[in-house]
Amino acid sequence: MIGFIVLAAVLGLGLVGWFSARTRARLLYTGRGSLHSTPGYHGWHMALWIVIPALLAFATWSSIEPGLIETSVMSDPAAAALPAGDMERESILAEAHVIAANPGTAAFNPLSAQLAEPMRAAQSRFDLIGAALVVLFAFAGGGYGFTRIRAGFPARTRVERGVMLLLLAASLMAILTTFGIIASLVFEAGMFFRDVSPLDFLTGLHWAPANAVGDDLSSNFGAVPLFWGTIYIGAIIAMLVAIPLGLMSAIYLTQYASPRLRRWLKPALEILAGVPTVVYGYFAALTVAPLIRDFAAAMGAENPSTESALAAGLVMGVMIIPFVSSMADDSIAAVPQAMRDGSLAMGATKSETIKRVLLPAALPGIVAGVMLAISRAIGETMIVVMAAGAAARLSLNPFESMTTVTYQIVQLLTGDQEFNSPKTLSAFALGLVLFIVTLILNIIALRVVKRFREAYD
Amino acid sequence: MTRGSNPGPWQSPEMTRRLARRHAAEKRFRLFGMGAIGLSLAFLALLLVIMLKNGLGGLDWSFLSGSDSTDPSLAGVWGATKGSFLTMVVTLALSFPMGVLAAIYLEEFAPRNRWVDWIEVSINNLAAVPSIIFGLLGLAVFINTFHLPRSSPVVGGLTLALMTMPVIVISGRNAIKAVPPSIRDAALAIGASRVQTVFHHVLPLALPGILTGTIIGMARALGETAPLLMIGMRAFVASPPQGFTDPSSVLPMQIFLWSDEIDRAFVVNTSAAIIVLLVFLLAMNGLAIYLRNKFEVRW
């Protein structure tokens, strides 16, 4: 909670700085034109000098503090008894953390109770150091800002330059995030590919990371079954549901529904897009999957599994419907009214106009929308985690359990195992493949959409 | 080509039959459209009805005020709700200012060059990157590199902020773009600087649109599970988090964890937690729609 107090203090100091600088600048006012900038800008100049260095200091400190605390706790004699396993260690430390924050909580592991006290001490020590550091920066910045207040000082230009820098920095966050994703995926996947050859990974047909020990690594990391499961569920079954239903919904909404009906149906369809994926996943596992299993049993399948590619794909398709529908809606709306009129004036019926004129004209936009939908479906995680299953198999039978890239990433990173084992690292390799594929789909689709919009502008 | 002189061909039996066929096709097409949207909404209705049927019985005060427990009759959602709230505070505090500032820069000040193109491609793509990838990023950067506390709202919030920011940037840009240039011209013509023009005139007019986009982005973040799985927010947390660095769960994660329990009684809990989550999401989306309808200005 001390972080909150520090932030509030910084903002308070900024406010004080704003008022004092403005007051001082007002005193300098001797007549029209005597000040280069209005007192308010002197206030802002001062406030920026107080807040920005202090916030930068706060951010830096917050990111290094946990490491410092951990180092300090590790130097405690009790820490020597910590187990080597990462997960266990983490959970003991986490528990110690809770006990340190709420003294009196019962400890599950006696070791964490022992570590709680050094943890609390280190925490409050480093918190205080950090707070002092942040306030120091605030005062230093404020002091500098205050000395700048003169009649001829171009406070407005300076503030605006500062604002521009802020704007630019915020925009660069996007690049930084993209770079962060690529760097972390490439780095961790690179460590994986030192042990397993990329060729085996991308073309191997056998996926069994659990058996992967010793020299026989590569033969157990063949990801083709995962790619197949992902494509079968996300790009085939889900799209067989989402494309016809989404497209026809969009056509009905834009071409047939009365404005009043449209006002009700469109938001209703948007609710479908707003339902969290974990809810869809639960619905798939609880209701849809058993139905499909019973259906498979009725069709004569022996021992049909509860988890099936069909259950996951169907529900995923329904989830994607509003997405396809809104992309198709936009594309159809972008076709000029004159085309529609031209066709109707020839005596074409509405459906003939839609099928022969509107859809062909809107096709690039619709195709791009479908590509974005596929990109979303193959990256979808919760539904497959809850309904698709763990079995990596190359099969065409939709009633069988199948696994996907996202399912395996979750599986590999949430079990109990050490960091930096090939098993955990393979999750990043899968993530890298997923990122690259969705990146290509997204970039092509976004470019097509852009060109398509320009064509009819 | 002299058909024009007599109306005959349109009354011939052949043509009449053809016309009837075309009108029947028209009716079929229309019904198909109606069926498509009806089927989609029926699925939604079925989902809601089943959740309500399973979950309403479990919604009582002890459920709303309790935390996770191995005993289904004692388990509740308060701990997860508080975790969600803390996570959302972090997400909003970071993604909203960043997103708005980036949107202003790209729409009002950015020069047309290769760098800005990269930023744009980057943002548009980030908005479509699978959420689980953001989880991998959070795991590699915030936890493995900066050693921030695992499964805490601060890491969850940071991760979701990176995911939400592009959504806010895109909706923010659209809202800013919708402000007519004449307003900018008017401000510039009386001697306002470009920064003053943007912050005094353009931004206030664009704010309702930006807020709508922000609420929708936050609603998405609130329902997100996959990236939080990556940063370990699936721990069993029996007491509500007291601060941003305490281990905590969030609502969708609680749903996921309970959905895995064998005990039949957890079906009630899971469905009840889904109802709670959906109520929050519906309220947020309702607010967004209200804002859009109330403040939307057609120029």
Next chain:
Amino acid sequence: MSETPKLTARNVDVWYGPKKAIDNVSIDIDNGLVTAFIGPSGCGKSTFLRSLNRMNDTIADARVTGEIKLDGEDIYAGTMDVVALRARVGMVFQKPNPFPKSIFENVAYGPRIHGLAQGKGEMDLIVEKALIRAGLWDEVKDRLTDAGTALSGGQQQRLCIARAIAVSPEVILMDEPCSALDPIATAKIEELIDELKDNYAIVIVTHSMQQAARVSQRTAFFHLGSMVEYGETSQVFTNPREERTKDYITGRYG
């Protein structure tokens, strides 16, 4: 003119929601000649034109009352099939609006949906005839598979006329067909209208009085939603009966 009029309108009102756009218009339109609707913009001439092939149906809150008959058949009657009606009453729009298809497919579109051609050979013939009549054949015969949208503005408009005549309509409605074109393209279209008039009843809406005087045999002057005067073009332009027509023709307003 001995034969009965092709189109007759009696006491036609057109409403857009609560707003009356056309007030009590009655007019007879004959075969084999060009009828021009002139008047200041917003006078309702285009609105009235669109009610002649029921294109107003596509506007959500538009309503037409009164009686419009094609060959004595009420086009707003329940028994009238709007699809067949629009095939018999073709329309050319203000801005050329070829479909994003090939030149051939643009012209073949109408015959195809109405089933007017049996087999490829007959379709080729219909398309060729329509393009010849629209005066476009020589310019496009070697590139029928090119996109219709790749043609110049004037060519696009003649393509739209070819598209309209390919279904052998009886009436052709033209809504300011030259307003988006340059003078040379305009001259070509006017020449074409003159050639086409022997086989069809043509109604043209125009904001240019010179154009009305050049291409039409009858002229109707619209003002504020009513038809002020209707008569032989030469009479309307040289010796208008109504004061308002005279004011408009001599450029007092408009």
